[in-house]
Amino acid sequence: ELHRLSEFRDRPALSKDGVNVTLRANIGLISDVAVAQRNGADGVGLYRTEFPYMTRSNFPDRNDQYQLCKKIVESFEGPVTIRTLDIGGDKGLPYFSPPAEDNPFMGWRSVRVSLDNRDIFRTQIEAILMAGCHGKVKLLFPMISGVEEVRACKEVIEEAKNNLRQENIPFAEDIPIGVMIEVPAAVQMCKFLATEVDFFALGTNDLVQYMLAADRNNPLVNKYYNPLHPAILQAIKYVSDTANRLGKGVCLCGEMASDPLSFLVLLGIGIREFSMVSPFIPRTKAFLSDLNCSDATYIAEEVLQMGGSEQIHDFLVAAVNDLH
Ligand code: PEP
Ligand code: MG
Numbered sequence: 001e002l003h004r005l006s007e008f009r010d011r012p013a014l015s016k017d018g019v020n021v022t023l024r025a026n027i028g029l030i031s032d033v034a035v036a037q038r039n040g041a042d043g044v045g046l047y048r049t050e051f052p053y054m055t056r057s058n059f060p061d062r063n064d065q066y067q068l069c070k071k072i073v074e075s076f077e078g079p080v081t082i083r084t085l086d087i088g089g090d091k092g093l094p095y096f097s098p099p100a101e102d103n104p105f106m107g108w109r110s111v112r113v114s115l116d117n118r119d120i121f122r123t124q125i126e127a128i129l130m131a132g133c134h135g136k137v138k139l140l141f142p143m144i145s146g147v148e149e150v151r152a153c154k155e156v157i158e159e160a161k162n163n164l165r166q167e168n169i170p171f172a173e174d175i176p177i178g179v180m181i182e183v184p185a186a187v188q189m190c191k192f193l194a195t196e197v198d199f200f201a202l203g204t205n206d207l208v209q210y211m212l213a214a215d216r217n218n219p220l221v222n223k224y225y226n227p228l229h230p231a232i233l234q235a236i237k238y239v240s241d242t243a244n245r246l247g248k249g250v251c252l253c254g255e256m257a258s259d260p261l262s263f264l265v266l267l268g269i270g271i272r273e274f275s276m277v278s279p280f281i282p283r284t285k286a287f288l289s290d291l292n293c294s295d296a297t298y299i300a301e302e303v304l305q306m307g308g309s310e311q312i313h314d315f316l317v318a319a320v321n322d323l324h
Pocket of ligand 1: 046202205206207255
């Protein structure tokens with residue numbers, strides 16, 4: 001089995017009936033880079049930049065961030081999607097403690113913190129733009145709920161570019177800009193968000209928690225936290241169809257991408273780009289190589305007619321068994 005999986009590392013991700021899929025890596029620490037390379041990741045679909053912030057005793061300066069991003073970007077031929085700071089909620093910084101909040105996940109977190117700390121935000125964006133000179137970089141904003149936030153982020157990009165120009169520092173002029181679709185309002189508004197950005201990253205970890213009102217880290221409500229809930233699948237279908245229609249890329253980077261039942265239905269829905277914890281990449285390729293995409297399409301069409309999570313789960317289990 002391990003031998004078989006290692007064979008898949010260097011092969012393209014292809015279904016039995018010849019449909020191409022892109023499998024990228026989710027990374028955080030620099031040590032994840034080697035793991036991603038070893039597992040044949042096609043670039044990085046999600047670089048969680050809060051990790052280097054969490055392991056330090058104060059905010060890293062621009063050069064530190066630039067050097068780190070440069071190193072990562074140079075390690076991949078495929079694009080590296082760098083997400084701006086996503087602290088708050090469950091992710092704290094030892095040197096930057098937000099005020100106590102009753103509902104931290106619905107509070108001052110992620111891009112909201114960045115937009116309220118413009119210098120820190122602009123510094124990070126400058127570092128990312130600078131790293132764009134060393135390979136393919138995409139810039140991703142988390143926790144977006146509407147077009148105003150995207151426009152505010154784009155203003156900070158312009159400030160960052162002006163600063164770099166004034167300092168005569170080379171940077172990538174035209175890096176693609178994207179937003180996480182992880183707040184229910186962003187699903188509903190994706191048609192409008194598409195006019196502002198080049199791509200979407202479907203963050204199902206948060207999307208599931210916010211759509212189903214079930215904390216992603218609370219074991220008491222774990223049974224309500226269900227990525228195969230019909231509401232979630234309908235939302236993903238809407239975002240995927242809208243992105244395809246408007247010619248925008250969409251990459252699904254939540255944990256569900258590496259679950260075979262979920263992968264099957266996501267493929268059938270029309271998602272063709274996934275990002276996951278790297279060790280899952282070879283086994284996803286193996287699973288895909290045994291699968292006709294046309295069967296996945298049929299399976300997803302059936303599933304999208306269903307109103308119950310259990311019914312969906314049982315149907316997918318039976319479908320996967322039938323495939324083998
Ligand atoms: C997500 O929310 O699905 C996601 C990929 O980001 P994170 O897990 O870092 O919140
Ligand atoms: Mg998230």
